[in-house]
Amino acid sequence: MSTLSEVYTQYPLKVDDIIPLDFDSVVTVPDSHAWPISDGFESNDWLSIPTIDLKDPDTAKLIGHACETWGVFQVVNHDIPLNLLDEVEAGSSAFLSSDYTKAQGLKVSWWSHRIRLSSNIVVFQQVMWHEGFTIIGSPLDHARELWPNDYQKFCDIMVDGQKKMEELAITIMHNILEYLAVSEEEMKWLGSPGVASTALQLNSYPLCPDPNRAIGLAPHTDTSLFTILHQRISGLQIFKEGVGWGLVQPVTGALVVNVGDLLHILSNARFPSVVHRVVMKEAKQRFSVAFFYSPPADFNLDPLGLSFGQIPLYRSVTVAEYVGRKAKDLEKALASIRI
Ligand SMILES: O=C(O)CCC(=O)C(=O)O
Numbered sequence: 001m002s003t004l005s006e007v008y009t010q011y012p013l014k015v016d017d018i019i020p021l022d023f024d025s026v027v028t029v030p031d032s033h034a035w036p037i038s039d040g041f042e043s044n045d046w047l048s049i050p051t052i053d054l055k056d057p058d059t060a061k062l063i064g065h066a067c068e069t070w071g072v073f074q075v076v077n078h079d080i081p082l083n084l085l086d087e088v089e090a091g092s093s094a095f096l097s098s099d100y101t102k103a104q105g106l107k108v109s110w111w112s113h114r115i116r117l118s119s120n121i122v123v124f125q126q127v128m129w130h131e132g133f134t135i136i137g138s139p140l141d142h143a144r145e146l147w148p149n150d151y152q153k154f155c156d157i158m159v160d161g162q163k164k165m166e167e168l169a170i171t172i173m174h175n176i177l178e179y180l181a182v183s184e185e186e187m188k189w190l191g192s193p194g195v196a197s198t199a200l201q202l203n204s205y206p207l208c209p210d211p212n213r214a215i216g217l218a219p220h221t222d223t224s225l226f227t228i229l230h231q232r233i234s235g236l237q238i239f240k241e242g243v244g245w246g247l248v249q250p251v252t253g254a255l256v257v258n259v260g261d262l263l264h265i266l267s268n269a270r271f272p273s274v275v276h277r278v279v280m281k282e283a284k285q286r287f288s289v290a291f292f293y294s295p296p297a298d299f300n301l302d303p304l305g306l307s308f309g310q311i312p313l314y315r316s317v318t319v320a321e322y323v324g325r326k327a328k329d330l331e332k333a334l335a336s337i338r339i
């Protein structure tokens, strides 16, 4: 087994779990999509997470400190043009509203329940107020099938988006390693383009007739080292120990970076893997773009940067094994490798 695509193929969508819903015509939230009100659901409080200027000479310290205290921060001066992020969003919208996508009735699922349309585009929708799709690798073959006359532009934008996100991820990773005092020798894969496991996930949260009865994405942690996210409209909530749920304020041009499970393991639990969710806040359709950054699937992940005498809290695990554990049981994956 060598790629994440192959790992996901082992956990296909259970078709019986699909509950179709036409978000375009719905006037109330059906029971199938109603979500129990939970703590902080209606909170409009912004969390004061750090915003870091990537041109600041102290970037490594600022990023490391933010990872340690919050597990999430925003970055500005990141060199990804805003118009590219807008184009990715427009491409996502076009894909989701294409006749092909609609005709397939691509409906409800949750993380482990994904419809695979082709080897490289994974489409899913769930009992959340959400639809979206994940691109792993090149979208070319599948997009050619979807829009025989029109696929090239979509592919160029997605490939460009993935490339720029990966460059930014490499910069952030270098800073994190510096902060954790982990030798780059330990991460030989880092920096060679196309070697890391990456995925570009395009999320859409349709306008909801009753926002307090639905949820965009249920609480979860990401199965990545970290995730880079673009949001223009609010809705992303983070859970902070001792504070509770709070919204991450959209800042024009900024990208949100959150720690995922793999960096939590690598940092020996020094960095929290951030629990987050999406709530329906504004009376508009909301899009977001998430870029998941992880080492190659066969990379052996160990807690690193331990100080003298410190014991590792997690056993060594390959990325592929961890992804498989998470796909099987979202809640128990981390505990299952705890020493
Ligand atoms: O849409 C968002 O703000 C969050 C998306 C997210 O958490 C994810 O795709 O894993």
Ligand SMILES: [Fe+2]
Residues within 6 Å of the ligand: 220, 221, 222, 227, 276
């Ligand atoms: Fe997430």
